[in-house]
Amino acid sequence: MTPGELAAAIHACLEECVAAGELDLESNALPEPNVERPREREHGDWATNVAMQVAKAAGLPPRDIAALLAARLAEMPGIASAEVAGPGFLNIRLAAGAAGGLARTIVKVGTDYGRGTTMAGTTVNVEFVSANPTGPIHLGGTRWAAVGDSIARLLESQGATVIREYYFNDHGVQIDRFASSLLARAKGEEAPEDGYGGQYIDDIATAVLSQAAEAGEPDPRTLPEPEALEAFRSRGVELMFAEIRASLHAFGVDFDVFTHEESLHDSGAVSRALDQLKESGALYEHDGAWWLRSTEYGDDKDRVVLKSNGTEAYIAGDIAYIRDKHERGADLCVLLLGADHHGYISRLKAATAALGYNPDSVEVIIGQMVNLVRDGEPVRMSKRAGTVVTMEDLVDAVGVDAARYALARSSVDSTLDVDLNLLASATNANPVFYVQYAHARAANVARNAAEYGIAREKAFAPETLTDETETILLGVLGEYPRVVAQAAAYREQHRVARYLEELAAAFHQWYDRCRVTPHGDEPTTDTHHTRLWLNDAARQVFANGLGLLGVGAPDRM
RNA sequence: GCCCCCGUAGCUCAGCUGGAUAGAGCGUCGGACUUCUAAUCCGCAGGUCGCAGGUUCGAAUCCUGCCGGGGGCACCA
Structure with a gap:
């Protein structure tokens, strides 16, 4: 007998009590009994607190209700005993054969044991990692890779159709800095002050040069600055992103859809979404800019979507993107974001509602940061200094299984300390x-x-x-x-x-x-x-x- | 100033949708392999669940305030 079957049996007893007039309750308002294993073995195999839950509504002392249930339950097949305990717990012992039957059930059901159907027919878009292709996946992104993929697997286990999605930001100033860093290193110069450092920049710069040479193109370093930057940008982003995808794949995480931010602009999806919002009045003009009424969803202030200089703010892409996800059939959009993005939730919900979708169809999971620790001392990671610990570093140190497990076994609400020395030296700490x-x-x-x-x-x-x-x-x-x-x-x-x-x-x-x-x-x-x-x-x-x-x-x- | 997360054993963290005597791993100390894998098992020690109020039969768990740590509050992306 499984706990689920036991809960059903208890529920049946409740219904019988109501039918017999022993309990004055609405039979359609009966709770689904909570069946748990008691901490103390002496309390039996399973326990339920359902009598205490309905005591107030029934107007009877919990122990009296428990006694009514116990009398009926004890008569049921597979149940050895049911007794009232403490303030109104019902402690249940199963007949030995009934408890053991579970072993066969599990073997028969096999990989389906633990699967459910509560989310059958639901399409869930799970977006995670979504790191800019300006460098390798660092420790924080690695956490979301492990967590996001596992949440996707969990949703699938309950019958949902899951789309793993990666939002690929190839549009903004971060990428420009990446390109100018590549160019500088290719010329043998120092990366710019606000640029990126590290060996991988050198490696990619070299790869861009050899790719251009193979393609029979002129050396990008000899081109005028704008063309040179573009050459390093387009090839560099592709190379970097290929590396990211390879790391994720080696980590056991594969995405179904990669959405390029640039494609949302190029395809006109952004302007279509903004036109819709202007028409519906969700955007208003003020000081020469167009604003989203995000305060209606708990934001501190309304947000600029179209800047007064005529260019689109970053959020414009997000608005088009959330619309795009829904149009592609997502019933639920789950996003994993780092704690530094928690301010986005309200504006994203506001955008969702303004587009005419249920704001609850967007669910943002905010995960706390990962701290690098070495011998008990916090270590600052700096992209510019190239002292970032990457997904590959972690995997090299402890292996995929240990890395994924270590990152997935903690609640995302807790900041996580990762001590490479500890994980690598005493692996049984994992x-x-x-x-x-x-x-x-x-x-x-x-x-x-x-x-x-x-x-x-x-x-x-x-x-x-x-x-x-x-x-x-x-x-x-x-x-x-x-x-x-x-x-x-x-x-x-x-x-x-x-x-x-x-x-x-x-x-x-x-x-x-x-x-x-x-x-x-x-x-x-x-x-x-x-x-x-x-x-x-x-x-x-x-x-x-x-x-x-x-x-x-x-x-x- | 406002918003989010955290504060539980020496360390890292579960437990937080209110339930019985608050848990695990690591670390300390002591035991257990002539037979299915000792990467294991058994035992000892270790706690004002940040502090103070409140809610009720019952609070680590819910509410309020305070203290401490982290993160965020752009016509940046």
């Missing part, structure tokens, strides 16, 4: 190995079991799974679908990681106590076959959960 090891162990157990003639087909006797560690392991396994559903609903990938660590602990403890293959001359019994079911169920959940984080599940370590 719990990913604890989880992966559990999976590898389970795989090994399965290999050994096959050698000993233990096979799932030979028996499934769930009532033999009676060791305390087996009860706990089954309990944790049962929570997985709810954890995934909530992680998806709250867009909180770290819940999956934390869950896997809990599951790994339960698995290792079980492994320590219960053998799948018989000891020495011990005869093979149904218990061994049944434990293989449990082992394989755990292995499946490790694989499913690690998959949601984009982290590998190795069979050997």
Whole structure:
């Protein structure tokens, strides 16, 4: 019996109580009972606080309601006991066979265990990273790559169609500075004061020169300044962006759509969007500029969209972009942005509403910064000085799995300290190995079991799974679908990681106590076959959960 | 001045949609491999959940104020 089935059973008991006149409640207002594993083992396998939740509405003491439910619940098949505890908790024990049945359920369902359909039919556009192609992905962007991809996987697991999207800003002054930095380095000069430094600038400058030579074009350095800059800009951006894409791919993150900011301007999408807003009155003219009424959505002040000099402000591209995403069929647009962008939320919502879309169709996740720490001391990263730690640096130091896991296991609300020395030297400080090891162990157990003639087909006797560690392991396994559903609903990938660590602990403890293959001359019994079911169920959940984080599940370590 | 995030064990962080005695990893100390992987397990130690009020049967969790840290408040992108 899964916790979901148990919740349904409790709900049925509530309905029966209402039908029998024992509870004075609207039957359509009954809550979906919360079923959780109690912290204390003595409190049973599962507990619900539903009696306390409905106590006020029913006008009865919580313990009385719990008693009514307990009487009915205890009669149901698969339930060993139900008793009232504390202020009105209902502690439930499952019959051994009912609890153990979960192992077979998981094995049968396989990769679908933990998947749901609550978001079926919904198309979600998830935009993340979107770093300017003026340099390699740094630590902060790496965090969003790990988090964004995992959130995308979570949404997919609940049935959504997900588009991973990267907004590629090739339009503004940052790019101009990038181009002039390339030109300066190609000429052997220092990069300009407000430009970019670092070895990669030299490398790309060199690559631009050789590309031009191969194409039979004149040396860009000999061209007049504007043409020279353009040559370095167009080729440099392409080269830089190819490098970014390659890094992301090696990191296990691939995007479905790359949108160039320039293309929104070139295609007329920007002017179309602005025309629409002018017509609807969402833009107004003042001091020679056109303003968006973003204050109506909590912004401090209205924002300029068309500057008085006739050029478009940056936000104009954003407005066209959010319209573009909706027109391409997105029901929900999720954006991951760094904490330095939190001021954008209100103007983006305002733009969305002004365009005629539901502002709730845009959801901005603000993630806090990543700090580089070395031996406990904060290290300042500077693009100009070229002291930035990049995605590749991190991967070189700890590997993709450890990097992704370390970045995904914390809430994005917390600033994150990354200590390369710590991660690289004491790799067991990263719990990913604890989880992966559990999976590898389970795989090994399965290999050994096959050698000993233990096979799932030979028996499934769930009532033999009676060791305390087996009860706990089954309990944790049962929570997985709810954890995934909530992680998806709250867009909180770290819940999956934390869950896997809990599951790994339960698995290792079980492994320590219960053998799948018989000891020495011990005869093979149904218990061994049944434990293989449990082992394989755990292995499946490790694989499913690690998959949601984009982290590998190795069979050997 | 206004807005957002954070403040929980020595360190890094969970727990925050209100529930039973606040957790994990790392670090310290002490145990456990003649049989499925010791990257593991078991035990000890470690806490005014930043501070002060409030809400209620119940607050780390919700509300208000304050303190401390980070980020943001452009006709820049």
